[in-house]
Amino acid sequence: xxxxxxxxxxxxxxxxxxxxxxxxxxxxxxxxxxxxxxxxxxxxxxxxxxxxxxxxxxxxxxxxxxxxxxxxxxxxxxxxxxxxxxxxxxxxxxxxxxxxxxxxxxxxxxxxxxxx
Amino acid sequence: xxxxxxxxxxxxxxxxxxxxxxxxxxxxxxxxxxxxxxxxxxxxxxxxxxxxxxxxxxxxxxxxxxxxxxxxxxxxxxxxxxxxxxxxxxxxxxxxxxxxxxxxxxxxxxx
Numbered sequence: 001x002x003x004x005x006x007x008x009x010x011x012x013x014x015x016x017x018x019x020x021x022x023x024x025x026x027x028x029x030x031x032x033x034x035x036x037x038x039x040x041x042x043x044x045x046x047x048x049x050x051x052x053x054x055x056x057x058x059x060x061x062x063x064x065x066x067x068x069x070x071x072x073x074x075x076x077x078x079x080x081x082x083x084x085x086x087x088x089x090x091x092x093x094x095x096x097x098x099x100x101x102x103x104x105x106x107x108x109x110x111x112x113x114x115x116x
Numbered sequence: 117x118x119x120x121x122x123x124x125x126x127x128x129x130x131x132x133x134x135x136x137x138x139x140x141x142x143x144x145x146x147x148x149x150x151x152x153x154x155x156x157x158x159x160x161x162x163x164x165x166x167x168x169x170x171x172x173x174x175x176x177x178x179x180x181x182x183x184x185x186x187x188x189x190x191x192x193x194x195x196x197x198x199x200x201x202x203x204x205x206x207x208x209x210x211x212x213x214x215x216x217x218x219x220x221x222x223x224x225x226x227x
Contacts, residue, residue, distance in 0.1 A: 004159075031213060033215060035217075041219065042201075042203060042217035042218055042219050042220050043160065043217045044217070045214065045215065045216055045217075048213075048214060055213075055214075056214060091159050091160075093159070093160075093215070095213070103213060104162040104165075105152075105160075105162065105215055106161075106162075107158075107159030107160050107161065108159055109158065109159055110158075110159055
């Protein structure tokens with residue numbers, strides 16, 4: 001079974017530029033998560049989708065971050081304009097629809113963003 | 117979201133058992149206890165989860181206190197590949213199925 005695919009693996013941009021990350025979840029997984037992980041910290045949930053609807057985006061800095069999940073499959077996360085503090089690994093995860101809180105989430109390898 | 121408390125770091129020796137503690141004194145009756153781990157330069161991976169009873173799988177065992185205010189992840193025979201950050205997470209049985217990570221415990225395995 002193919003895992004969660006993310007691209008690119010690495011990205012270096014200058015501050016105030018824009019950047020986009022792509023995620024292809026495991027086939028059939030209705031739930032998709034985007035996380036930001038700053039070096040030395042645990043992953044921080046940015047946004048959670050159920051199919052193509054947003055379930056939670058309370059931690060997403062909406063003035064510069066946006067995310068969409070068209071047709072309930074692939075998803076993109078965009079930052080515009082980027083700041084130095086956005087340097088982090090961006091992780092995508094997916095899981096099957098709710099099955100009583102035991103549903104396992106599968107993570108991609110992440111995209112390492114460096115803002116200079 | 118109910119909070120969990122874990123030690124920042126732990127150290128153990130190869131081929132010995134490891135007991136990773138987690139406190140969750142504000143856990144509700146409908147919270148499941150999940151454990152994930154993150155190997156260096158990789159995304160987190162699921163380890164195990166439970167509600168009330170102790171659980172075993174091929175990776176680890178989960179021991180849950182009778183009052184459910186604490187739990188322990190047990191690696192029966194640690195290998196160097198088990199060196200990772202281990203996260204204890206509470207997930208509500210209903211609702212949005214959020215998966216919220218804390219700081220975790222960084223486990224070092226000595227050869």
